[in-house]
Amino acid sequence: MPKPDPALLDPARYPFTCTMEPRFGDLDVNLHINNVAMAGMLEDARVRFHHRTGYRELVAGHTSMVASIAIEYLGEASYPQSVAIACAVEHIGRTSHRLVQLVLQDGGPIVFARIVLVVVGPEGPSPLPESFAASARPWMLRA
Template sequence: MAKPDPALLDPARYPFSCTIETRFSDLDVNMHINHVALAGMVEDGRVRFHQKIGYSDLLVNQSSMVANLQVDFLGEGQYPAAIAVHSAVGEVGRTSHRIINLVTQDGRLIALAQTTIVAVGPDGPSPLPDRFRQAIPQWMLRA
């Protein structure tokens, strides 16, 4: 497995962060946060990020769907410590954009997730509106 780009592993590059509490039920038989539970926490962080940026208002008369989700597990998560999900927009294409989520716990790297989200209109994928393109630069991964 290729190692993630080190530039993506710096929480300071992400314009949004939220804290998500872990639960005992998130643990696997090895007493680590289960991969599936962690993917759910990434989803929770992504939804909170979209709420912060007013995502649904930016996609006028469109919905969206996840087209791809890649998670690189970088370390073990523990209970009961909360995790931090750091979020940024990566690339923006014609009909899709990528959300990057860095997951940390007590300053340790836990996971890096990259999600491609496609804008969808009545006939399938549709171009991202200008309103979206104008609002997104402040939420992009920082240099």
């Protein structure tokens, strides 16, 4: 994935942010938060985002799965400073939607991620409920 558009590195564009504390066990041999731990933090932030947005109710009767995830490491994350993880819906398609996430430490961007989630029903990929787009509007990436 190429470096993200600098406009995507503005935390004011994201409607949701949570803070996480890295653990000592998250460190690599260079005493930076390792990539696997960071991917786990991004996952946890997505779940918190979905909890806050009422996502389960928005896709009632269906589930979703990650179809694609791209993580761009922009800088090093260190211990023990907390990280802020911002999330937003970037795009809504017919059976999927795309989220973007921005991780900041000490006010600077250190990770950018783009995730495609597909809505799945008993027969496989399913169209998003008609109400999804309107309900997701407050959680969209801000202009």
